[in-house]
Amino acid sequence: MAEQNNTPVATEKIKKMLERKKDKTKLSLRMCAHCTLCAESCFLFMTRGKDPKYMPSYKFINSIGKLYKKKGEVDRATLEEIGDIVWNDCVLCTRCYCPLGIDIPDMIALARSICRTQGVYRQYDK
Amino acid sequence: MVKAERKPLEEIKDSIKRYKRILTVGCGGCVSVCLVGGQKEVNLLNAELNVSFKADNSPKQIDGYTVERQCNAQYLEELDYMVDNYDCILSMACGAGVQHLAERFPGKPVFPGVNTVAIGIDKDIGMYEERCRACGECVLAYTAGICPVTRCAKGLFNGPCGGTNSGKCEVSDDIPCAWYEIYNRLEKQGRLEDIMNIRPPMQWQNTTLRTIIQEPYKERYAKEE
Ligand code: SF4
Ligand code: SF4
Numbered sequence: 621m622a623e624q625n626n627t628p629v630a631t632e633k634i635k636k637m638l639e640r641k642k643d644k645t646k647l648s649l650r651m652c653a654h655c656t657l658c659a660e661s662c663f664l665f666m667t668r669g670k671d672p673k674y675m676p677s678y679k680f681i682n683s684i685g686k687l688y689k690k691k692g693e694v695d696r697a698t699l700e701e702i703g704d705i706v707w708n709d710c711v712l713c714t715r716c717y718c719p720l721g722i723d724i725p726d727m728i729a730l731a732r733s734i735c736r737t738q739g740v741y742r743q744y745d746k
Numbered sequence: 747m748v749k750a751e752r753k754p755l756e757e758i759k760d761s762i763k764r765y766k767r768i769l770t771v772g773c774g775g776c777v778s779v780c781l782v783g784g785q786k787e788v789n790l791l792n793a794e795l796n797v798s799f800k801a802d803n804s805p806k807q808i809d810g811y812t813v814e815r816q817c818n819a820q821y822l823e824e825l826d827y828m829v830d831n832y833d834c835i836l837s838m839a840c841g842a843g844v845q846h847l848a849e850r851f852p853g854k855p856v857f858p859g860v861n862t863v864a865i866g867i868d869k870d871i872g873m874y875e876e877r878c879r880a881c882g883e884c885v886l887a888y889t890a891g892i893c894p895v896t897r898c899a900k901g902l903f904n905g906p907c908g909g910t911n912s913g914k915c916e917v918s919d920d921i922p923c924a925w926y927e928i929y930n931r932l933e934k935q936g937r938l939e940d941i942m943n944i945r946p947p948m949q950w951q952n953t954t955l956r957t958i959i960q961e962p963y964k965e966r967y968a969k970e971e
């Protein structure tokens with residue numbers, strides 16, 4: 621997924637980015653009722669055997685949710701895992717629908733942006 | 747997807763030469779897929795520019811940032827926090843992305859870092875071929891899935907012309923005649939009658955701005971007007 625990178629994770633930078641969208645992130649994580657109603661709005665979930673790892677809620681909770689809960693204090697391996705979710709399990713088509721109004725793509729996009737600042741991003745020539 | 751090519755370094759340097767602080771903005775969409783304007787390519791270009799400006803004795807501050815898609819306003823938001831720190835922006839997205847950035851930051855000069863070439867297919871890693879010019883009136887239904895706008899040198903809708911030469915185009919022996927291929931494929935499918943009717947010439951629309959609204963959304967946007 622990412623380039624070979626041993627540079628230390630710049631947690632301060634991550635914290636700053638989390639801070640900018642803190643209210644929205646906090647509210648989104650709190651609001652998710654785990655109702656799974658968003659699942660069927662994701663074409664990846666529908667076309668990949670309804671594997672729960674493609675549920676939009678699963679993806680945002682395990683990416684931005686993780687970064688938020690750990691307050692940005694994550695190691696590279698965790699960033700790689702998050703990178704794997706936000707690039708390989710979501711194409712950011714922005715079509716998922718949460719009946720409670722959680723802007724799931726925006727949350728996943730934030731996780732992507734944070735990963736990018738740490739050199740974790742999808743490589744199309746690998 | 748959209749396919750693009752990096753502009754020559756000298757051209758890029760020339761466009762940004764007046765500015766001291768430059769932000770190169772990559773796009774995580776099509777241009778990442780065709781390996782020309784994603785995060786990796788932003789890093790590469792910035793490294794090249796740095797070396798080159800230093801060699802010219804005019805070092806500059808060149809930073810990079812890649813957003814998910816420059817053609818979607820939602821993803822440009824995060825740039826709002828940073829553009830004030832720069833004198834100009836160098837966009838690595840397709841022409842649509844460049845214009846979208848220029849619209850969002852009208853006070854900042856925005857320069858293209860790539861040449862947008864085509865809507866194309868992936869032949870292999872790093873190899874792409876044009877297939878469509880987004881003409882807005884797709885004729886593939888009667889041309890057996892071969893685009894005459896893209897592949898016929900004259901863009902003929904009723905072909906071939908008199909220059910067709912044993913399967914080649916009169917422009918060059920290296921270029922297959924699109925209409926020869928169209929004929930052969932239609933014949934194979936038993937539907938040659940599809941090209942027997944004279945087709946009206948294309949109403950070229952791409953000189954004015956086209957907006958696309960998908961059918962189910964027509965009512966919604968009509969109300970908003
Ligand atoms: S944005 Fe991601 S999670 Fe949402 S529908 Fe698209 S692929 Fe699924
Ligand atoms: S800005 Fe252009 S290159 Fe980037 S995703 Fe959109 S269409 Fe593709």
Ligand code: SF4
Nearest residue numbers: 878879881884885893
């Ligand atoms: S006719 Fe050719 S250029 Fe026009 S939309 Fe179809 S494929 Fe694209």
